Amino acid sequence: MQGRVxxxxxxxxxxxxxxxxxxxxxxxxxxxxxxxxxxGVPAGAATVTVSYLGLADTSAAVEVAAGRAASLNIALGGEAGVTVDAVVVMSQRIAQNDALNRYRNSDAIANYVAADDIGQFVDQNVAESLQRLPGVSITRDQGEGRFVSVRGVGPGLSTVTVNGMRIGTPEDSDRAVPLDVIPSGSIDLLEIVKVPTPNMPGDAIGGSIDVRSGSPFNENQNYNFRYRLEGSYSELSEDFNPEAA
Structure with missing residues (x-):
């Protein structure tokens, strides 16, 4: 049986x-x-239940025929309206639900930052976004975050991957990977595994950092745009610095 949620x-x-x-x-x-x-779903009538943190569980009945693949698409949420005393709007709730679901289902001790969370801050690059996670600190170069330290271990003892692919470092005397070259607006998810599992490389003494970029296959709409406009003013130089992404 296969499908989509x-x-x-x-x-x-x-x-x-x-x-x-x-x-x-x-x-x-x-x-x-x-x-x-x-x-391994037995043939016959089956009840499929989908659980997602922040949304009510949904169940659906499906008939499974022997030797044939069944298909089931489920949409969570959209429950009928109810009467409430007050409405509290939290712009980061969707991103928090996404990060907490990944943390709950992870086999390792990991932390996540979703793209919606990143958009709420003024972080310029991946290093500055990661510093908001517990147990993570950064080293700055000319005022901008550059290297990431996990659990107090030096940046050179952590591994960095982009969409699961290991990347090297341009530094000639250090294994530390500079993360100031990746802008925060170009990523979809950040993952830090603080205690690697046996199926992961053993050289991630501090932790394993995975940077995941956005993919058009993860979107259900025909058109999806994400933009970001910023501006800063320096009193000493009396200059205004605009930025758009």
Whole structure:
């Protein structure tokens, strides 16, 4: 059985949702595109339940035929309106739900920063975005964050990957990877694994940092634009510095 889990309100895919079959040990987690695959589902009528932090659990009935792949798409949220005394708007709630779901389903001790969280701050690069996570500090160069230290260990003892691919360092005498070259507006998710699991490289003594860029396959809309406008004024030089991304 395979399918996709999306948000009923925005149509965006929900990564890290837990999909289970009632009365069966079969469980799967959705990937970055919200897709899941359940193997070993017994033939006959089955009830599939989807759990996602911040949204109510949703169940759906599906008929599974022997030797044939069943398909099921589920949209979470969009429940009927209820009467409340007050409404509190939190712009970072969606990003927090995304990060907490990934943390809950992770096999390692990890922290995440979603793109919606990054957009709330004035961070110029990935290093400055990572400093907001617990146990992470940065080294600045000319006032801008450059190297990342995890759990107090030197930056040279942490590994850095981009979309899972290991990258090197241009430094001639250090293993530390400068992260000031990656602007914060070009990424979709930041992940730091502080205690690597056995399937990860063993040289990540401090931690493993994974920078994930955005992908058009993770979007459900025909058009999706993300822009950022900033401006700063220096009193000493009396200069105004605009920036757009």
């Amino acid at each position: 999306t948000s009923a309100e925005t149509g965006a895919p929900l990564a890290g949702a837990r999909v289970s079959v009632a009365g069966s040990p079969v469980v799967a987690l959705t990937d970055e595109a919200g897709a899941f695959t359940l193997t």
